[in-house]
Amino acid sequence: MNALFDLKYAYRMLIKNPGFTALTVSVMAAGLGLCVFMLAFIASVMTRPLPFDNGQDMYIVEAMEDGVQYNGGSLLLHDYEAIKAQSDSFTQIGAYYTATANLSNGDRAQRFAATVTTANIFSYTSTEPLLGRTFTANDAIEGSTPVAVIAYSTWQNYFGGDANIIGQSVKNNGVSTQIIGVMPQGYRFPNMADLWVPLQDDATRLNRSESISVSAFVMKKPTRSTAQVSEELKAIMAEISQKYPETNGKTSAYIATFQKAMMGDGANMIVGLMLTAVSFVLILACVNVGNLLLARANERAKETAIRVALGAPQSRLIMQMMWESIIICVLGGLFGLLLAAWALELLSYVLPNMLPIALPFWWIMKLDSELILQSIAIIGATAFVTGIVPAWKMTRGDFNAILRDGTRGAQGKRAGRINRLLVIVEVALSCILLSLSGVLVVLLQETNNSSYGVDKNNKLTARIGLSEANYPEPHQQEQYYQRLMDKLRSTPGIKGAGAMTSLPGNGAWYQPFLPEGYEVVDNQYPNTGRVTVFEGTMDTIGMELLEGRNFDSRDQLDSLPVAIISDQLARKYWPNESPIGKRFRYTNDESNPWLTIVGVVKHVIHGQPYSNMKHRTAAYVPFTQSHRRFMSIVIDVNGDADDFREALSDAVASLDPEVPAYNVAPLDLRFKRNTGGMTFIRDLFAVFALCALLLASSGIYGVLANSTSKRTQEIGIRRAIGATDEEVMSMLMKQGWKQLAIGLIIGLPLGFLASQGMVQLVGPEHNYYYGVFVAIPLIIAIVVSIATYMPAKKAIALEPSSALRYE
Amino acid sequence: MSNQQTLIELNSIQKVFFTDEVETHALSNIELSINAGEYISISGPSGCGKSTLLSILGLLDTVTNGQYQLNGHQVASLNATQRARIRNKEVGFIFQSFNLISDLTVEENVALPLTYRDDFSSQDIDKAVKEALEKVDMAHRANHFPSQLSGGQQQRVAVARAIAGNPSIILADEPTGNLDSKNAEAVMSLLDELHREGATICMVTHDPRSAKRAQRLVEILDGKVIADNPIARGVQAA
Structure with missing residues (x-):
């Protein structure tokens, strides 16, 4: 009943102030939407376990040359066999490599992505075929009848969903191959396989120099950590390297999730930066909404005093304000979720054309139940963060004076300190985000302009496989x-x-x-x-x-x-x-x-x-x-x-x-797609930075407008005793600039440090990006100056007599 | 509530305000007792400490020194939560500026203190609110907002809010200070009626005419009680 009473009141207050409600809900929707979008993106590409039994223990083992991690069939078959024989870390292990399959049924030839694999790939992924069967040990014996298992999409698109496909033959790279199975819809393991053929190469019959390169799929024992497995792999590979220096000179091996291996060794840093950036945007959103709620708490000091006089317990006073932040954050969160879902859907359409590779099957941009639960937790946390300071402020104050005088009282030293702190935080956070984004823009510009050593104009390319x-x-x-x-x-x-x-x-x-x-x-x-x-x-x-x-x-x-x-x-x-x-x-x-x-x-x-x-x-x-x-x-x-x-x-x-020509594309488009991933990250950071700039500028304006407004009487007094408008303006501007300077002193070095990971990853030829650390402070300085000037101008425009009477 | 039972007992109450390096003695050695069912008025010039005393009586402020017993509770050393609980149950406030919450309806304003109590169900609250509003003749305005009421009506709603929880004492701080003479008289009559029905009332007022409607007049000057005398019955009835 009591909670309902307060909830009803909070709802009424928000309805009564539609401008305030729309602003705060929009700010939270932007912050939470970006945050959820980012979490969903990271979950899709990096952290969500593969959708199979024991997906969390499914890893890939690949080669590492001289510290550089390779991906996509980099391990010699002989090395794979050695790891299989010597490692004690896996419950299952198999090998595969990706090849091109030119399928021809007499009418037309089409190129597909084939996975040449050991027979256990399907039991590894605990997936049964939709039609027919998967491989047996006999299929992997050299000289046995060539067979293939095809993906659902291949069955539908190339074979027209023929119900009698099992047992039919098709020419695969010119060799008559029998279709023995069709996998369920969506099954494309290990990446974007269109069909699977059994691996018939045998390391015992090949020299190392003839060895093919494979990737190993492994099921890690749950009791083993990846660090332990890495140590074991290093030891095995070091022994091989000593024994066969001509083929394995500086070769080692590493273990990674399929997702991480696909993203490369810079992925952790990029994901870390993305999470940091989105956290900053969310913090800025919380700071802004918290600040607006704080201003409201100040405005409602009398109401709080009345409640105190009527014996309101502190917990109810806190909850009274918390309800408002809860409603704002829940509404913001709902809109944010919708925004994120829409953006994810849009991304699903845009991304395939941006990147130079086919997207792996686990890149499903969607909000799943785990993400929804995470979003609810984040919404709860933001509601707490945005509401707690105003709520705490609401329970502090000279209630007797407020009840007696009926005035809100002048801005106290503490409130002034909080306001100044908020401006500093906003300047610092936006400086870090804008710096990161600016550095990425400059680096990508340089990268996109970098010469590959050839003339990219008017060139058309294609791939041919005989x-x-x-x-x-x-x-x-x-x-x-x-x-x-x-x-x-x-x-x-x-x-x-x-x-x-x-x-x-x-x-x-x-x-x-x-x-x-x-x-x-x-x-x-x-x-x-x-x-x-x-x-x-x-x-x-x-x-x-x-x-x-x-x-x-x-x-x-x-x-x-x-x-x-x-x-x-x-x-x-x-x-x-x-x-x-x-x-x-x-x-x-x-x-x-x-x-x-x-x-x-x-x-x-x-x-x-x-x-x-x-x-x-x-x-x-x-x-x-x-x-x-x-x-x-x-x-x-x-x-x-x-x-x-x-x-x-x-x-x-x-x-x-x-013999079809496939992957037909202009050379300049290939180069553009080559940096598509980084371009996407740059665009993402640009969105973060834009949000940060908008949030910070509106927030700084709000804080300074509020604090200047509270000083209207003081300004009136100063003018009454002879201060000129210029002197008053100068005083207010200096105070804004002081907070700007402190914010930049904190934000610039942090922004520089945060950008160094990207700088190392991209490795620019020139240090043009230093210019960002000049341009960004200038932009922020302009924003802060405008945000300080506008309310100061408004306060000065008031006649001194009116300012003195101002409440 | 039985008459002659001591409801409030103040012993050697001191209140000192510390601002920067200045000590202001707002109250010094206040000795005061109020019996249940009594109607007392506290008067004195501006800045004499009467509002501070009322704040202490209403547990809105703490004492610097001294003992304060309210309806059997030693309240001088209670923490904020305990004071809030006792204030809610034992004290009903009436302020000069009404202090109704503008975004709550009349009914909700009156119900507000009751929502802070655990011993009131929603049915109990509805019943108490209805009775209180009927007592001040404002039941017909239950769904109005304060801005839709006159000053006198707002103060009657404030009275209803003060009495809805059946407190031990009603503390009124200049209850007619913001009202014209007609509305002031109506509010004072309401307080008289409440007193006749057994309510204990402590009123701070500047207005000698209002002060004399009480049974007892306590006069304060420079933070000290300088007079504490009963008021003749004939004057009360005027």
């Missing part, structure tokens, strides 16, 4: 690509065509190598990328030859094995001399020949243009001496690259209908 069944011999592969190049080069509007295994912006194949005469210490072989290049490609894509020559007709299978290296590689291993004529060899296979360097090209970024990847070196070998079935092709065109999509696809299809 099946092993139809193109088993190197000369067949060479013939195909030569015919394709000839066809493309003769197409009107196409100025040039080329092919390489890894396009700029895509990671190269990093292998241990040995420059001739280089002393290897502790069997730690250095690494460099290996990229196979078709003749004429370097000219087509605009790679700048600095020294020596390009590949040409002299480079044949039976001629001298040659390579072209990047200038960074040249500087590192052949400093102060020309590397032309020097030799090196990749050490992962004993049969690898010594390669003679015939040219030096300007450094090309293979990977994302961030610190970890952008300085990694690479060497290029001619296609004629290093045949590959999978190549990326690039054409240089006159005009808009997008206009040549059809010409490119037609050219590819005309040579072999079973």
Whole structure:
């Protein structure tokens, strides 16, 4: 009854002041909405366990080279077997790698993402097929009938949902393959698999140099911590590294959740920054609403005094104010949840086009029951935080004086201190957020403008995969690509065509190598990328030859094995001399020949243009001496690259209908998508920063307007005794600037420190971002000055006589 | 409530206000007792300490020194929560400026102190509010807000709020100070009637005519009781 009485009153008070209610609810909706959105995003991409039994114990084991964590099939099959045999940390372990599957049923060929896996992948994920069966041990025996399990989407989209699909055959990369099962809708483990084929490679029958690269999926024993597992993996891998330095020079292994492995080693820092940023926005929202409620508590001091006189217990007085903050936060929270749900849905549509990769199956942007519970807890916490200070203030005061005089009383020293503190907090928090956001904008601008070492304009690219069944011999592969190049080069509007295994912006194949005469210490072989290049490609894509020559007709299978290296590689291993004529060899296979360097090209970024990847070196070998079935092709065109999509696809299809061109995209779009993740983070921080600026400016204005208003009488007195308007204005402005200065002194260093993680991750060439720490204080100074000037001007506009009578 | 039972007993009450380095002795050695059913008025010039005394009587303020017993409770050393509980149960306040909460209806204003009590169910509250409003002849305005009432009506609602919980004593601080003579007379008549029905009333007033309607007049000057005399019955009836 009593609670209902107070609740009813609080509701009435909020209805009576629609402006106040709308403002506070909007502020909380913005703060809580951003917070819930961020938590949902982080849960989707990082923290929510995979949706399988024991999802919290499902991890991936991948290789780590020289401290850099790799993802996506980086562990040698032999290393996987060693871990499987020696580790005591897992209840289940299996291996897989991702491959391309060109499915062809006679009518049309389509490219799919295949997962080549050990048979236990389905029992690992405790998932039964919708139709048919999954793999048995026999399916994994080399030479057995090729079989495949397909995803629900593949069944629906490629096979038209044929109810009799089980037992049917389809050509997979030219090999007749029997469909034995269809997995349930949504099942795409381990990432975005369209079909699964059994892993038939056997480490016991392969040399290390022939070993394929895999990822290991493991079910960690619940009793083992990831730190313990990491130690064990390091020990196993160190032993292998000592035994096989040519293939495992600096290779170790790490364990991570699938989600974290996918996000890379900078993910923790980015997530930490996101959570910090969103916490700051929420704190700003709470500070603002708390401050508005505090102003109301001051205005309602008389009402409180009456309640005290009537014997209201302190708990009821506190609850009286708390009800208002509860209603505001609950309403704000509800709107915030709706806002977050809408933003998440929007993100689901936008994100696939922003990122360079297919989104993994666990990236489901939604609010689940756990998030709703977390949101309720956050709403409860914000209601407490926003309400407790005004409520506490409500129970303090000279109630006798208020009851006698009926006045609210002048602003006390304590209230003044609280107001000043609020301004300082708002300045500091907004400074940190704006600095972070500003630094990201500058870093991304520099990154997006960074040269990949090629000409990105008017280039269209695509991926081609020749099946092993139809193109088993190197000369067949060479013939195909030569015919394709000839066809493309003769197409009107196409100025040039080329092919390489890894396009700029895509990671190269990093292998241990040995420059001739280089002393290897502790069997730690250095690494460099290996990229196979078709003749004429370097000219087509605009790679700048600095020294020596390009590949040409002299480079044949039976001629001298040659390579072209990047200038960074040249500087590192052949400093102060020309590397032309020097030799090196990749050490992962004993049969690898010594390669003679015939040219030096300007450094090309293979990977994302961030610190970890952008300085990694690479060497290029001619296609004629290093045949590959999978190549990326690039054409240089006159005009808009997008206009040549059809010409490119037609050219590819005309040579072999079973070989489709896939991942067709202009090169500049690839580069843009390469930084799509960071661009998304930048945009997110920009939203945080904008919210922070709006919240801080409105909050600072509110606090200063309130405190200036309470000083109206004092201002009247000062003017009555002769102070000029300028002197009064100067006094008020100085006070605002003093709080600004303190806030900046706290906020700027913290903002600088917070931004350093991003700076290290991106690794900018220049320190342009220092300018942010000049621009942001200026922006905040302008905001604070306006927020101080407006109420001061209003107070001065009042006649001194009116100011003296002001209550 | 039986007459002649001591309801309030103040012994050697001192109240000192400390502001910066200045000590202000608002009350010095106050000795005062009020019996149940008594109607006393406290008067004196501005700043003499009468409102401070009323605040102490109403447990709105604490004493610096001395003993205060209210209806058998030693209240001088109670904490804020205990004082609030006793204030709610034992004291009914009537203020000069009415002090109704503008955003509560008449009915809700009267009910407010009762909602702070655990021994009143919602039915009890409804009943007590109805009775109190009928007593001050304001039942027909139960759903109005204070701003819709005249000053006299607001003060009658304040009286209803003061008596709804059946307190041991009604403390009235200049109850007619903000009213015209007609409304002032109506409120004073209401207090007379409450007294006749057995209520104990302690009223602070500047107005000699109002003061003389009580049974006893306590005069204060410079924080001290300088006179405490019964008032002749003939004057009371005037």
